[in-house]
Amino acid sequence: MKHLLSTEDLSLANAIRILDTAEEMAAVGDREVKKLPALRGRTVVNLFFEDSTRTRISFEAAAKRLSADVINFAAKGSSVSKGESLKDTAQTLAAMGADAVVIRHWASGAPHRLAATDWIDAAVINAGDGTHEHPTQALLDAFTMRRHWAGLHGTPSAGADLKGMRVAIAGDVLHSRVARSNVWLLRTLGAEVTLVAPPTLLPIGVGQWPCSVSYDMDETLAKGVDAVMMLRVQGERMNASFFPTAREYSRRWGFDDNRLRALDSLGLKDTIIMHPGPMNRGLEISSAAADSPRSTVLAQVRNGVSVRMAALYLLLSGDTREPAATPNSAYSNAAHSTKESH
Amino acid sequence: MAHDQQDAATPGAYLIRGAAILGGAAEDLLIRDGIITARGTDLAGTDAADGATVIEAAGLVALPGMVDIHTHLREPGREDAETVETGTRAAALGGYTAVHAMANSNPVADTAGVVEQVHTLGRAAGWVDVRPVGAVTVGLAGEQLAELGAMADSRARVRVFSDDGICVHDPVLMRRALEYVKAFDGVVAQHAQEPRLTAGAQMNEGDVSAVLGLAGWPAVAEESIIARDVLLAQHVGSRLHVCHVSTAGSVEIIRWAKARGINVTAEVTPHHLLLTDELVRSYDPVYKVNPPLRTDSDVQALRAALADGTIDVIGTDHAPHPSEHKECEWAQAAMGMTGLETALSVVQATMIETGLMGWDDFARVTSIVPAVIGRVADQGRPLEAGEPANVTVVDPAARWTVDPSKMATMGRNSPFAGRELPGKVVATFFKGHPTVLNGELNTPYRHGSGQETRPAAAPASGH
Numbered sequence: 001m002k003h004l005l006s007t008e009d010l011s012l013a014n015a016i017r018i019l020d021t022a023e024e025m026a027a028v029g030d031r032e033v034k035k036l037p038a039l040r041g042r043t044v045v046n047l048f049f050e051d052s053t054r055t056r057i058s059f060e061a062a063a064k065r066l067s068a069d070v071i072n073f074a075a076k077g078s079s080v081s082k083g084e085s086l087k088d089t090a091q092t093l094a095a096m097g098a099d100a101v102v103i104r105h106w107a108s109g110a111p112h113r114l115a116a117t118d119w120i121d122a123a124v125i126n127a128g129d130g131t132h133e134h135p136t137q138a139l140l141d142a143f144t145m146r147r148h149w150a151g152l153h154g155t156p157s158a159g160a161d162l163k164g165m166r167v168a169i170a171g172d173v174l175h176s177r178v179a180r181s182n183v184w185l186l187r188t189l190g191a192e193v194t195l196v197a198p199p200t201l202l203p204i205g206v207g208q209w210p211c212s213v214s215y216d217m218d219e220t221l222a223k224g225v226d227a228v229m230m231l232r233v234q235g236e237r238m239n240a241s242f243f244p245t246a247r248e249y250s251r252r253w254g255f256d257d258n259r260l261r262a263l264d265s266l267g268l269k270d271t272i273i274m275h276p277g278p279m280n281r282g283l284e285i286s287s288a289a290a291d292s293p294r295s296t297v298l299a300q301v302r303n304g305v306s307v308r309m310a311a312l313y314l315l316l317s318g319d320t321r322e323p324a325a326t327p328n329s330a331y332s333n334a335a336h337s338t339k340e341s342h
Numbered sequence: 343m344a345h346d347q348q349d350a351a352t353p354g355a356y357l358i359r360g361a362a363i364l365g366g367a368a369e370d371l372l373i374r375d376g377i378i379t380a381r382g383t384d385l386a387g388t389d390a391a392d393g394a395t396v397i398e399a400a401g402l403v404a405l406p407g408m409v410d411i412h413t414h415l416r417e418p419g420r421e422d423a424e425t426v427e428t429g430t431r432a433a434a435l436g437g438y439t440a441v442h443a444m445a446n447s448n449p450v451a452d453t454a455g456v457v458e459q460v461h462t463l464g465r466a467a468g469w470v471d472v473r474p475v476g477a478v479t480v481g482l483a484g485e486q487l488a489e490l491g492a493m494a495d496s497r498a499r500v501r502v503f504s505d506d507g508i509c510v511h512d513p514v515l516m517r518r519a520l521e522y523v524k525a526f527d528g529v530v531a532q533h534a535q536e537p538r539l540t541a542g543a544q545m546n547e548g549d550v551s552a553v554l555g556l557a558g559w560p561a562v563a564e565e566s567i568i569a570r571d572v573l574l575a576q577h578v579g580s581r582l583h584v585c586h587v588s589t590a591g592s593v594e595i596i597r598w599a600k601a602r603g604i605n606v607t608a609e610v611t612p613h614h615l616l617l618t619d620e621l622v623r624s625y626d627p628v629y630k631v632n633p634p635l636r637t638d639s640d641v642q643a644l645r646a647a648l649a650d651g652t653i654d655v656i657g658t659d660h661a662p663h664p665s666e667h668k669e670c671e672w673a674q675a676a677m678g679m680t681g682l683e684t685a686l687s688v689v690q691a692t693m694i695e696t697g698l699m700g701w702d703d704f705a706r707v708t709s710i711v712p713a714v715i716g717r718v719a720d721q722g723r724p725l726e727a728g729e730p731a732n733v734t735v736v737d738p739a740a741r742w743t744v745d746p747s748k749m750a751t752m753g754r755n756s757p758f759a760g761r762e763l764p765g766k767v768v769a770t771f772f773k774g775h776p777t778v779l780n781g782e783l784n785t786p787y788r789h790g791s792g793q794e795t796r797p798a799a800a801p802a803s804g805h
Contacts, residue, residue, distance in 0.1 A: 008553065087669050107671035108544075108555040109625030116624065117669075130673070132555030180555060204560070205552030 003115045003124040004311050006133040007185035012161070015188055019143050020158050021310035022303070028065060029306060039068035042316050045098040047089070048127075049075040049105040054277060055127050055137075058301070059102045062308035068316075071098070086110060090119035098122045100316055108132035123315040131175045137276055138181035140307040142189055144296050145227055147303075148272055163190035168220050170196040170253055171231030171284050172242075174203050178276045179231055183211050196220050198253060200242045217253055221262055229274040230255050230285045246283055256286045263294070272296050356776065357391045358769075361399035361735060363725050365701025371404060373731040376774030380727050397779075399735055402768055405705050407439025407732030409712040409721050411531070411609055412506070412585060412657030413682065415441070415472070417463060418456070419448025424662040424752050426460065429682070430469035432660070432751035434777040436682040437734040437767040440471035440713070440721045441660075445482070446507045452477035452488035454496035461498035468786030469777050473716055476500040478519045478530060482508050487519060494526040501717040504531035506585055507632070509567055511537050516571060520580035527717060529607075531583040532571055534592070535633065539563035544673060546619040546634045554622060556672065559634045561589040568592050572599035572606050583715055584608040586659050588633040590643035597652045607715050609657035610644050612688035613679055613757055617641075621757070627668045627675030628757050631661070648707060649698040655712045658685045662753020680753040684744060686736065687763035694738075695764060701738075731774035737781075740766035750783065 001014055028036055044063040046056050056072065063070045073093070093101060100123040103111050108130030115124040128134040142162065149165050150157040167186055173179040173195050186193050193211035195202065206213055214220045221228070233249065243249045250256065255273060263271050273285070273294045281287045290297060355374040363369050363381070370385035371378055372394060385391050410433065416424035426443070433441045443460050445451035451460060457474040464472020476493035480486045482505045493500040503523055510516045510532060519530050540563045545551050547558025568584055572595065575582035587593065587608045599606050613631065618638050621629040629635060647653040661678025668675050689708065693699040699707075713722025720730040743762050746754040770778035775787040 085666065085670055086674075087666075105671065107673040109673075110671045112625040113671060116626070130555050131557075177555060180553070203552035204547050204558060205549040208549045208552070 001315055003111075004135055004315060005111050005115055005124065005126045007135045007138050007181045007188070008133070010135065010185065010188065012188050015139070015142070015185060016159060016161065018139055018307065018310050018314060019146060021314060022139070022143050022306040023158055025065075025309040025313070026303070026306040028309070029302070035065055035067060037067045038313055039063065039066040039316055042068045042099040043071065043097055044068045044100045044102060044312060045071045045073055045093050045122075046127075047073045047075075047093065047101050047103045049103070049110070050128070052104050052128065054301075055104060058304045059127060059308050061305050063312055065305070066309055066312055068312065086113065087117070087119050090114055090117075094120040094122065100125060100312060102127045104128045106130055125311055125315065128177055130177065132177050133181045134177040135181050135185070136304070136308050136311055137178050138185040139311070140300055140304040141182055141229065141274060141276070142185055143303045143307050144274065144300050145191070145272075146189075148296070149226070152270055161189045162186060165191040165227065166194070166225045167191050167227045167229065168194045168196055168225045169229045169231065170217060170220075170255070172201045172233050172237060173197045173206070173231070174201045175234065175237070176231050182229065183209055187211070194220050194225070196253065198243050198249070201237070217255075217259065218262070221259060221268070222266060224266070224268065225271055227272045227274055228255060229276075232276065232278065233280060233284050250283050254284050254286070255289045257288045260286065260289045260292060260294075274300060276300065354775070355391075355394035356397060356771065356774075357385060357394040358397045358399045358404060358733070358735060359386060361402045361404035362701070363404050364705050365403050368400065371725060371733065373733070373771060373774050376731055378725060378727055378729050378731045378733070381725065397735065397769060399768075401737070401739060403701050403736045403738055404725060405437070405701065405734045405736060406709040406722055406725060407734050407770065407772060408437045408686070408708045409716065409718060410438055410441040410658050410660070410682065410685070411502070411583075411655055411712040411715055412611075412659050413441040413443055414446065414659070414661045414678070415443045415460070416662060417447060418459060422664050426463035426472060427467045428750060428752045429660070429662070430464060430467045430472060431783055432680075432682040432749060434469040434770050434772065435750050435767060435783060436684070437686050437736065437770055438470050438682060439732040439734070439770060439772045440473060440716075440718055441682075442473045442475050442502055442716055444506045445475045445477040445504060450477050450481050451475065452480050452482070454489065454492040454498075457493050457498040457500050458496050461496075465789050468788055470772055471718065471721060473502070473718060474498045474500055475502045475504050475506070475531065478503045478505045478510050479515065484508060484510060484512055484515065487515070487522065490519070490522055490528065491526065494528060501526070501528050502531055502583070502715070503528055504533065504585065506531065506533045509533050509535040509537060511567070513570060513574065517574050517578060520575055520582060521578045524580055529581045529583050529715060531585050532567065533585050534564045534567035534571065536563040536567050539566075543634075544630070545622050546636045548619065548637060550619045550622055554625070556622070561591050561636070561640075564589055564633060565591040565595055568595050572596070572604050575606055576602065576604045580605065582606045586611050586614065586633055586657060587644065587647075587653055588614050588636050588640065590640045593643050593647040593652055597647070600652065607654040607711070608652070609655045610648055610653045611657060611659045612681055612685045612692070614644055615641060615648070615692040616688050617757055625672050627670065627672050628679070628755050628759070630672060630675050630677050631659075631679050631757075632677040645692060645696070645698055648693060649703070654707065655715065656685060656689055656708050657712070658682055660751070661755075662751050663755050665754055668755050678755065680746070680749065680751050680756045682751060683749050684756060684758050684763065686767060687742070687765045688758065690738060690765040691763055731771050733769075733771040734767060735769040737766045737768050738764065740764065742766055
């Protein structure tokens with residue numbers, strides 16, 4: 001791996017490798033001195049063209065725990081807001097000797113442009129691009145699910161996939177980079193994904209995705225589900241005819257108190273409720289659901305640091321080899337492994 | 343610089359020997375004084391051919407000079423992207439003897455003054471016949487008709503009107519424009535794009551956009567406007583031209599309209615005959631274009647429609663951009679691709695080498711019918727004695743690899759960069775003068791009326 005741009009082209013072997021490394025990194029977070037010298041002398045730039053304090057500080061914490069030097073470059077109030085191009089910004093960072101660029105951008109594909117051009121030679125990590133992908137979010141979600149799934153089966157997390165796990169992802173799939181990255185990664189890890197959304201918030205072409213699609217939240221729950229991931233509904237969708245009102249959205253597609261009770265009455269005692277944050281309490285998720293023992297919201301945040309440490313470590317430690325095929329790597333088709341190495 | 347002007351009546355004599363005329367039997371063409379004076383076998387040695395420069399054309403194909411119904415020359419206003427001089431050099435190298443220059447310059451070509459300026463720049467350049475397209479509405483704003491009659495009556499003799507780049511989406515305004523241009527045998531060339539359905543659109547809406555997270559540009563946004571416009575054209579009995587058709591559904595609507603006798607013509611670009619939205623997976627903005635690249639089934643439908651005449655002509659939609667408008671994020675990038683210097687090769691690859699068309703069909707869709715649509719009387723004519731000598735000579739066996747840095751256009755935004763394509767223009771004759779010889783630019787034609795001196799203000803690019 002030279003870059004981490006998407007989960008669509010992430011092989012099973014590399015996905016497992018990142019998750020396993022994250023388990024090791026998580027152990028560092030439990031120590032009194034939460035720091036490893038692994039990336040001493042390396043420079044990580046957080047290049048954020050879009051506000052996201054949560055993701056930025058997660059990457060910052062991850063890089064600092066690995067002893068890297070961290071530069072935060074926020075596009076607002078910088079030369080970027082004065083019209084400097086992505087190319088010039090990238091070349092500037094290259095001239096300053098950045099080893100890795102963690103980029104958050106409102107434009108889908110911006111990290112791919114950094115990786116594909118000769119503007120900068122650093123490792124590129126996609127920290128969310130437009131409505132395309134957010135691979136580290138999907139990896140931290142998978143990490144959270146894997147710990148839960150392995151715990152239920154009494155097996156170790158390390159080396160495991162998510163075969164047989166039933167995951168519902170509910171909400172604004174159309175505009176969600178989190179949903180896209182999760183669909184591809186969960187496919188690779190062997191989980192069964194159902195997207196639940198109003199038809200207006202599903203992309204044309206979703207029929208080709210490796211998942212099921214439902215317009216009915218209650219029916220999806222009744223069929224049985226091991227994890228429910230609620231997506232944030234953006235305020236600007238409210239007035240663009242994607243759904244009639246916030247209340248109707250909440251009733252039909254939100255995870256409210258009735259649905260929380262339904263999990264109990266359906267006998268789904270081990271089902272977890274996930275949310276990438278920040279939450280709209282009372283819209284896509286009720287407070288009771290967000291604060292219930294089923295909720296993994298804070299575990300996701302904690303795991304985010306471990307997963308991002310793993311990604312930075314693997315990309316910057318110089319080990320760019322494809323790991324040897326593991327017995328359960330049947331999912332990682334040839335296209336994936338060849339695409340990935342560039 | 344009047345001293346370097348030749349008399350228009352004496353541009354010299356040329357004998358094209360043994361070319362397959364429109365891909366048919368090998369014959370000679372004798373060009374003298376701007377006219378094809380003879381066509382036949384073995385004209386060499388005849389008195390008529392005496393003193394003529396001989397061009398050996400065995401194995402080559404002779405075609406009527408190509409006419410582009412859809413070109414962006416960018417001048418006035420964006421001379422950093424292209425000038426009339428550089429754009430028409432590219433046209434000549436691509437085998438063209440006439441181009442229709444779209445109206446979205448700055449200032450917009452919405453007055454007699456601007457279209458006459460473009461026309462004058464074209465005559466001064468002398469590489470091809472530059473036919474300005476007039477804007478339908480003032481400033482392309484879609485609110486008020488531009489002075490279409492004044493542009494029609496101007497020295498530019500405008501017959502094609504278009505707000506290209508922007509759809510005339512107001513149905514009443516479109517109706518009035520269609521009606522009004524009947525007064526001077528004009529045509530409205532519509533950029534069919536329903537604006538509300540394409541707000542913020544970045545690429546074809548479908549399987550690929552779903553994965554890439556780029557805002558979708560639905561086929562229905564094009565098809566609904568075409569459906570409306572053919573019905574309007576029928577209702578008012580006017581002539582409609584549909585720019586750059588890109589979807590299989592659009593083809594069906596146009597086929598239906600033609601079957602009903604509606605006076606509609608349509609164009610397709612070379613890039614829509616070859617490229618698909620799969621290329622967008624690279625996020626390389628060189629593939630960003632309006633209308634967007636579609637799917638393979640659309641490409642196949644467009645090829646079939648061009649072959650069966652549902653789509654009438656090739657229009658390049660040559661759209662050069664400065665590199666900074668493409669070296670950026672996809673969503674920030676400008677839409678458009680260069681096309682003048684690759685059109686012949688792409689059409690040969692997609693239509694002729696696939697067996698869908700012959701060179702006679704090629705002449706129809708790249709020269710004869712575009713000239714009829716644009717009402718360009720002396721272009722797209724038969725290669726017969728007595729006709730104006732606008733002739734393109736092509737080597738269909740040549741193979742070349744596209745290198746945008748070697749092109750005459752200032753635009754480096756060719757989506758075909760690095761591809762090997764068939765077919766090369768060997769010579770282009772414009773009004774009997776070779777603008778291209780041996781595959782390279784020769785000299786421009788000099789209009790000889792004495793009024794056509796190069797304006798002092800015109801940029802003399804390349805000199």
